[in-house]
Amino acid sequence: MVQDTNESVIRIDYRMLMETAALAGEIMLENGAEAYRVEDTISRMLYTAASISHAETVVLSTSFVATAAAVGMDPVTAARRIKSKGTNLNKICRVNQVSRDYCEGKISLEEVWLSLQKIRREKLYSGKLNFLCMIIIASSFTALLGGTAVDAAAAGLCGAVLELCLQAGRRTLLHSFIVEMCAAMVSSAVAVGFFHFLPAVRDANLIIIGTMMPLVPGVAVTNAARDTLQGDFVSGCARILEAFVKAFSAALGVGIVIFLYRALNGGGL
Numbered sequence: 001m002v003q004d005t006n007e008s009v010i011r012i013d014y015r016m017l018m019e020t021a022a023l024a025g026e027i028m029l030e031n032g033a034e035a036y037r038v039e040d041t042i043s044r045m046l047y048t049a050a051s052i053s054h055a056e057t058v059v060l061s062t063s064f065v066a067t068a069a070a071v072g073m074d075p076v077t078a079a080r081r082i083k084s085k086g087t088n089l090n091k092i093c094r095v096n097q098v099s100r101d102y103c104e105g106k107i108s109l110e111e112v113w114l115s116l117q118k119i120r121r122e123k124l125y126s127g128k129l130n131f132l133c134m135i136i137i138a139s140s141f142t143a144l145l146g147g148t149a150v151d152a153a154a155a156g157l158c159g160a161v162l163e164l165c166l167q168a169g170r171r172t173l174l175h176s177f178i179v180e181m182c183a184a185m186v187s188s189a190v191a192v193g194f195f196h197f198l199p200a201v202r203d204a205n206l207i208i209i210g211t212m213m214p215l216v217p218g219v220a221v222t223n224a225a226r227d228t229l230q231g232d233f234v235s236g237c238a239r240i241l242e243a244f245v246k247a248f249s250a251a252l253g254v255g256i257v258i259f260l261y262r263a264l265n266g267g268g269l
Contacts, residue, residue: 013109014049015076018068020109021045022078023116025057025064027095029080031088032219034226035059035235041099042066045112048103061238087219094119127167134163134214142210147203154194154201155210162187162211177249180215184253187211192261208254215250217243 025042039057042064046055051070058065062082069075095116102112125133138159139152147155165186169179188208195204220243228236 014051014068014070014073016109016113017046017049018066018076018078020113020116022064022066022080023113023120024095024099025059025066026080026082027116027120028092029059029061029064029082030085031091032086032223033092034223034230035061035232036227036230037092037096038064041096044103045099059232059235061235061242088124089219090124091119091122130167131160131163134159137214138162138211140210141213142206145206145209147206147210148200150198150200151203151207152210154191154198155207158187158191158194158207158211159214161190162214177245180246181249181253184212184215184250185257188254188257192257196261196265212250212254215246217246220246 021042024045025038028038028041036059038059042057042059043055046052046057046066046068049068049070051073052068053071055066055068057067062085063080064082065077065079067075067077098107098112098115098119101107102109107115135156136159139156142155143149143152162183165183166179169176169183172179188211191204191207191211194201194207201207220239224236224239224243227233227239
């Protein structure tokens with residue numbers, strides 16, 4: 001009876017370790033971590049248990065499967081499907097640090113679980129700060145590309161409109177492709193409106209380019225290259241396709257607005 005109780009306690013710890021490692025991998029993959037980094041983090045956490053004799057992790061761009069086996073116990077498997085994806089390097093860094101602290105024995109498994117739950121729920125930046133950053137990014141890129149002060153100010157307003165559309169779209173059940181395309185259309189329409197009705201605005205193209213820069217999937221392309229160089233060709237190809245779809249959605253939204261303006265106005269920008 002005592003032996004059965006001890007075995008039950010070990011099994012509970014074993015499953016808790018798997019769930020905690022899977023949560024760490026899930027948070028990292030949701031926030032744009034590379035496949036090999038997620039695999040390494042999960043494997044290192046699983047191998048901290050002395051009883052585990054074998055652990056394997058297979059990570060794709062939208063899912064992963066982790067399995068661990070211990071002597072005298074049935075293997076435990078965790079599978080996760082990643083539905084929401086974004087880019088948050090701060091969360092990736094913090095999860096990585098928590099996992100390292102656990103592997104070095106500085107914190108307990110329960111503390112790791114609580115820390116990961118806190119990281120996942122945490123909202124790093126407020127909506128007002130996102131608006132401010134979008135205004136600064138759009139106006140700065142327009143100025144760097146040679147736009148005037150008026151063009152930069154107009155781009156800042158278009159950046160605010162873009163962020164407003166993105167935040168509104170995230171509250172709906174629409175796919176991110178549709179959300180980003182509609183956001184690009186609305187912000188581009190505002191830029192064209194500035195160009196058409198305000199003589200001080202000289203170049204609508206620079207305003208549109210500066211406004212669209214936050215939608216450029218630069219991190220996704222970088223991670224795709226890193227995964228490919230690590231030999232994770234499936235994840236690398238999937239991330240390249242994801243980056244292409246994101247870029248195409250923004251380009252399609254802008255293209256529709258420019259096409260309609262040329263058709264209605266009889267000329268280009």
